[in-house]
Amino acid sequence: MMTYHCTACWSELPAGAVGQPCAWCGAATDAPGDYVDKLLEALRHPEPSTPVRAASILGQLGARRAVGPLLAVLRTSPDGFLLAAAARALGQIGDPAAVPGLVELLRHGPLPARLAAVEALRRLGGAEAETALRWAARADPARSVREAAGDSIVGGERKVGREQRVQ
Ligand SMILES: [Zn+2]
Numbered sequence: 001m002m003t004y005h006c007t008a009c010w011s012e013l014p015a016g017a018v019g020q021p022c023a024w025c026g027a028a029t030d031a032p033g034d035y036v037d038k039l040l041e042a043l044r045h046p047e048p049s050t051p052v053r054a055a056s057i058l059g060q061l062g063a064r065r066a067v068g069p070l071l072a073v074l075r076t077s078p079d080g081f082l083l084a085a086a087a088r089a090l091g092q093i094g095d096p097a098a099v100p101g102l103v104e105l106l107r108h109g110p111l112p113a114r115l116a117a118v119e120a121l122r123r124l125g126g127a128e129a130e131t132a133l134r135w136a137a138r139a140d141p142a143r144s145v146r147e148a149a150g151d152s153i154v155g156g157e158r159k160v161g162r163e164q165r166v167q
Pocket of ligand 1 (some may be wrong): 006008010022024025026154
């Protein structure tokens, strides 16, 4: 079941209330297609908590259309919280096209974003994600990231985990 939010005040809307004025602030609410468009616009909103919120809702919705805009956030945003939210959303949406952008974030992003990249790459899987996670388990400067990456390798792919311990 999808959860909709008013894109003016961000209150959660009950099912069936989309298309009627928001019960909290009175703003017009949108049909589902327009809702994703509004969320994509909100990724560029100047008030810092708004894009974070929009990214996490896009992830919950599994909105494939958001993959490109979320990857653009990874390339351009200096905000660690937004980078982390965008990475998590890309993991939830589940499109393997996001892997290279997440690998880049894992190598060069700030700490909370690297942790979120580990989580997202674990969800997406595949050879490129595995290689990046193995690298982070060994070489990330932060212990929390090394541990998260190591756990994700052992949990997701036992063979890889054994090779890792032999090295
Ligand atoms: Zn509202």
